[in-house]
Amino acid sequence: MRYVVRTPDGELVYPSLLDVEQAYLQGLVDAEDEVREEDSSRWRKAGSLPTLARARRASTGAAQRGQILSVVGVVLLGAVALSLLFRDNWHLRLFGIVLALAASFMLTRVTLKAFKRPSSGG
Structure with missing residues (x-):
């Protein structure tokens, strides 16, 4: 039809x-x-x-940039956490563990946001 x-x-x-x-x-x-x-x-x-x-529309440039900035932030946070884990000071190691947990939480949020469907309003 x-x-x-x-x-x-x-x-x-x-x-x-x-x-x-x-x-x-x-x-x-x-x-x-x-x-x-x-x-x-x-x-x-x-x-x-x-x-x-x-129907799912393609992401706008702003949404894609937001995801890219989030991923870059998680990578940098993970690198800082990894460098702190190899320090001799136990306080710095503990802080590195906390940063690694924060990075994993952020990466989970980025992944869920990437697979979430946009609202029907646009």
């Missing part, structure tokens, strides 16, 4: 909902654009369609 998408720039016709989903993932169709089946007269927001609401 064909779908018509109404954007601020005009209307586009897609051969299937899968094609609309691909356009949505590529940013050609926005959540605020209106979609209807070709034989229907009812327009719906693209973001309200279950198929499009479940």
Whole structure:
């Protein structure tokens, strides 16, 4: 079944909902654009369609930079922790263990954030 998408720039016709989903993932169709089946007269927001609401958009540059900065921070924290573990002072070794635990916690958070789906709001 064909779908018509109404954007601020005009209307586009897609051969299937899968094609609309691909356009949505590529940013050609926005959540605020209106979609209807070709034989229907009812327009719906693209973001309200279950198929499009479940679709995962690619991360923005800011989100990717945030992940990269987090990973770099964890690597630096791990390097400092490792260097402290090889010191002769027991207090520094203990501090190195605490930093290593903090680094593992941060890395767990980064990993969970990388696999978490974005909210349906965008």
